[in-house]
Amino acid sequence: MARIYNFSAGPSMLPEPVLQQAQQEMLDWRGSGMSVMEMSHRGPHFMAIAEQMKNDLIELLAVPANYRVLFLQAGASAQFAMIPQNILNGKTKACYVNTGAWSTAAIKEAGKYCEVQVAASGESTAFTTIPAYADWRVDPAAAYLHYTSNETIHGVEFNDIPDAGDLPLVCDMSSNILSRRVDIGHYGLIYAGAQKNMGPSGVTVVIVRDDLVGLEAKNTPAVFSYAQQAKADSMLNTPATYNWYLLGLTLQWLKGEGGVVAIEQRNIRKANKLYQAIDDSSLYRNPVDPACRSRMNVPFVLADATLDKAFLEQAEQQGLSTLAGHRSVGGMRASIYNAMPEAGVEALIEFMAEFERTH
Ligand SMILES: Cc1ncc(COP(=O)(O)O)c(C=O)c1O
Known part of the structure; x- marks a missing residue:
């Protein structure tokens, strides 16, 4: 059977060697006598898979030591809510840049938790431009500044990292993570659903600076708490084990590609x-x-x-x-x-x- 070229926005194409390796290892992962799907997430086989996957991501993105790397569920969409829940830290306002449909969705969700100041918006040009930085209105009293580095629907991408002043910079990198070099050290937090550049859907990567961990609102559910997930190494509840494995294979492939x-x-x-x-x-x-x-x-x-x-x-x-x-x-x-x-x-x-x- 011939494989097609799939131009889907996500879930999207996976590297063929990743699919082949998953196929080969489907019934018996490296002599374990079982599929990765059947393994206990606490067992030695899966722990090894998880550790390798996390280390590979840290290496590929050159994540500095003062960041926690989490692998969560409920998509990037859950982050739209988890971010204000976790890092408002008692403040009542957050700044968001609106460059298209996904920023708009993030703004709508954040509005349930705080006042959202739209620092800049591309709406007047039907989201075909990024407003000039000089025109951004960022409130230094806000908890953070959020933007979307690549708007998957409108096809608008930042080529540099905006200056958030003293505010933590928060970025939705769902559709361009691992596609270009980026200095993680500029960010307070980045997040990305896996289903474009990292593997199948079902895993969301969150990379959060240590000082933003542990600030969550008291009523934050445990599984939505960065602090609790960080403490449990993203295994507060049963992780999406097979998706982690496929994410890991995709990272290995990327390393092999240079x-x-x-x-x-x-x-x-x-x-x-x-x-x-x-x-x-x-x-x-x-x-x-x-x-x-x-x-x-x-x-x-x-x-x-x-x-x-x-x-x-x-x-x-x-x-x-x-x-x-x-x-x-x-x-x-x-x-x-x-x-x-x-x-x-x-x-x-x-x-x-x-x-x-x-x-
Ligand atoms: C930039 C961006 N942010 C967020 C999302 C939402 O991701 P999820 O469906 O994983 O919640 C998407 C999905 O395509 C996206 O492209």
Whole structure:
């Protein structure tokens, strides 16, 4: 059976060697006589898997020693609530930058716990730009400043790290973690769902600086407490064991590819090629300011929207799958995370050129 190029925004493609290794180890993980799915999370086999996975993530992201690395459940969406629950620390306000649908979701959830000051918003340009830093209004009395480093739906990505002054900087890195180098030391907290660049859904990585651990509101449920999860090494409740294992295999694969430095170069090449093809065509258009175009999610529209259906159907026939844009914005979107090979992007570009020629 031929595998397709899957441009889904997440869950998304996994590296083929990861799937193959999981297949090989499915019934008998390295002589243990059982599948990883069947192991006790407290047993020596799984403890070894968990430790290796965590150490690999720390190595790949160069996480400084004064950060806790947690592997939690309920998605990045749970973090929208857990962050204010855990780090408001008695303050009544938090600042959020709104660069698209995911920032908007984070803002809505945080509003249940505190006053949200929108420090800057790209809404007036339909989220095709990142507001200039000089125009951001950050309240130094707020508990933290939150932003989304890559907007998965709108295809807007930060190319540098905003200055939060003395406030802890909090970042939703769900759709670009491990795709580019980033200095974790600038952050108070970062979080990311696994299902784009790290593995299957069901695990959320939270990397939180020590001084922000232990500040949770009194009524915070135990499983939502960074302090309690850190103390229990993310095993306060039964973890998503198989997903941790697959996350670990994906990290091993990334290390084998040369780590974040090497994958970043590949991601730059992939994105540049695709944007160039879009910009050179008269049928396709990407609406995002070139200064903040995402390397991970490339939205584009066809000049004649009546061709959308034919485009998607014909792409599917060529093994180029899940190219429809998010239902809230329409058009097309190619998600080209770490596991999307360059050949997949090249196949898409070739198809797009051929479609333009024939329509
Ligand atoms: C940037 C971003 N943040 C948050 C989420 C929500 O993640 P989850 O579905 O894991 O809660 C997504 C999902 O696509 C996302 O792309």
